[in-house]
Amino acid sequence: MSDNEKQKNILQEVRQLFTAYLEKNGQRRTSERYTILEEIYLRSDHFDAEELYVHLRNRNFNISRATVYNTLELLVASDLVTKHQFGKNQAQFEKSYGYKQHDHIICIDCRKVVEFCDPRIQQIQAMVGEILNFKITHHSLNLYGICGSCQIKRSKKEDAK
Amino acid sequence: MSDNEKQKNILQEVRQLFTAYLEKNGQRRTSERYTILEEIYLRSDHFDAEELYVHLRNRNFNISRATVYNTLELLVASDLVTKHQFGKNQAQFEKSYGYKQHDHIICIDCRKVVEFCDPRIQQIQAMVGEILNFKITHHSLNLYGICGSCQIKRSKKEDAK
DNA sequence: ATAGTTGCAAAAGCTTTGCAGTATG
């Protein structure tokens, strides 16, 4: 199956999942909501609400900020989108269906975000949840540091002194 | 040594550390900055900028929000205070000197925050940093779920149906 | 003396809300 076909499959699946969620929760299936879902799943990695809003305007969809925020909330609630706070006061979002669980490492200089996986986190999550009697639904692990290219930039600055 | 004496010791130590930081970075040692440092170290756990500001006003310190924010930034930079984003759009802070490294588990119902430690996180941090060539400075691991008492509340709601 | 800090208030930036009109079930 080609990558293109895979993407079409995923799109179809998330549409179905979203429909199921909306029906189950007595919410209407509006064209705006499906447009937003699709734009997110056609797009790449991480984005914020404003970026998504501008992106939709550029594509000539007349969808307001209010609807973008409203729909993002629904998508987070339906587990199709994940919300992150990478230390700024602006939430970042990411499609989550069809992606394996992962965490993030963030460059504190250039704000680049890289993903990584480590199975031990699941174990920690399970163990800590049991000890403290929490029913854990999700987690967020962010590592912060300086990426390779920013390390080089910094050492050049040092040399210049 | 009594707890009271321990706290006095810690206060003295953080004041010295803060002084060292300010001197090293050519910043002035103002009374406002030390007042804020002390209030944070006399206070308990987690707080946000506004809480701290109100707390200071209540104690008849005439310190502005601007100074609170400015000083919090210095304290974070000097590693005496840690900044968190627990999913809301408001940063939370916490004193960090004299406390062993820990992470947080947050109840998504009542927003209660509990601390926990797991040495494996340090290992993950070191390993991932090496693989991805990041110089890691810090991390943030948050587990989200439902705490014991909120689990009971939820099951009572179910029963009521 | 003089540049960094402060308090105040205004501004900025992200997100939510109120309202009148629209479209879904």
Added chain:
DNA sequence: CATACTGCAAAGCTTTTGCAACTAT
């Protein structure tokens, strides 16, 4: 056809900034 949803603009909150007064060095 009832009412949830939408777009728009205004309001709400947290955080930042501009400025005149102040003060640590």
